[in-house]
Amino acid sequence: MSNKALASKAMEQGKGIVRLAPNWVPRSFCVPGRRIKLHPDDYYALGGQRGGIDERWFASTTPADNGPLTAPNEGLSFIVFEEAGKIQQVLLRDAIEELKGQILGDRIWKEYKRWPMYSKFFDNKGALPHHIHHRDEHAKLTGQLGKPEAYYFPPQVNNYGGDFPYTFFGLTPGTTKQQVRKCLEDFIKGDNKITNISQAYRLEVGTGWDVPPGVLHAPGSLCTYEPQKASDVFSMYQSLTGDQIVPDELLWKDTPDNRKDDVDWLLEVIDWDLNVDPKFKENRFMRPKPVKPLKEMKAQGYVENWICYKSGAFSAKELTVLPGATVTIKDAAAYGFIMMQGHGAVGVWEVDTPTMIRYGQLTQDEFFVSEQAAKEGVKIANPSKTDPMVMLKHFGPGNPDLEL
Secondary structure (H helix, E strand, C coil): CCHHHHHHHHHHHCCCEEEECCCEEEECCCCECCCCCECHHHCCCCCHHHCEEEEEEECCCCCCCCHHHCCCCCCCCEEEEEECCEEEEEEHHHHHHHHCHHHHCHHHHHHHCCCCEEEEEECECCCCCCEECCCHHHHHHHCCCCCCEEEECCHHHCCCCCCCCEEEECCCCCCCHHHHHHHHHCHHHCCCCHHHHCEEEECCCCCEEEECCCCCEECCCCCEECCEECCCCCEECCCEECCEECCHHHHCCCCCHHHCCCHHHHHHHCCHHHHCCCCHHHHHEECCEECCCHHHHHHHCEEEEEEECCCCCCEEEEEEECCCCEEEECCCCCEEEEEEECEEEECCEEEECCCCECCCCCCCCEEEECHHHHHHCEEEECCCCCCCEEEEEEECCCCCCCCC
């Protein structure tokens, strides 16, 4: 069956909602926090050389950039189509190329000709090095897109905080470019101490942060739901995190060939005003915001909050359907979602939240909702008398429902 035929049948079967397979991504420089429901034996399922699996990507048409050992299709989501006991899969990327506006909606397809975001769970036992995602003008010099991203810390996957549940953001107000230059020049000398000129914020479960491109950040060890622009561009500016040395090739990752070993380039990538903003927390921290008055939503059997709402490149909501309730939720744009708690029905699909997943096992916890289905309204039924049904929903750019 062709990709188009398979994608069309999957859309028809799901009445505009397609099921996605789990999409696991290892990182050689990370130690898994073991909170993303993989079986304990499977966090190194791809071998020690590849590193531990500490990410699960959602609604992704973006390949992971994990160096020369990266597997084909690593980081790419697959649609699962099951008929008469036979299971077939097609890349979400290929399905979108075939179905275009039929799945994304004409607004997204005409402007981007792709699904221009993805989300993930990032689940590291310790903190990541202080690093940066390039802005568009710098990323395009290596044929890439810049990457804004955002964080939300779901309570369902944060039963413990990991080794360092604090994130360094930006640079301390008053920091000079000469101080940053010294840290970058000292990268290969051991600990370049760049976090000495940054400040850390204690992470709070059930809240989040907005991280524009050009902002230095060293994500802490809470398990993080992370919507972002469809790019994997980055550069590591910290040479030692915990007791782990960061190789200097990661400092120069995504640097144009003619700027390698040029510290001025690394300084140019930094959005200086955002990094030294004295109101950084006021401008970047996010508490959930109800999409409608709470009393009105609860009377209808649900609660929905914006959880990522400060970027025009993507947005995200947390939807809770209360025990015993059946609701119809309308959205103005296509979205992916991941189940966080409970079980029930979403449209024609039975959905549930697994406690443990083997590597390679299929699940019924992740789906992609076409724009048409979202606009018509998705019927969600929670049959439990006690357990809320909770999902996180990730949207593309320019969500008409979001007022920035």
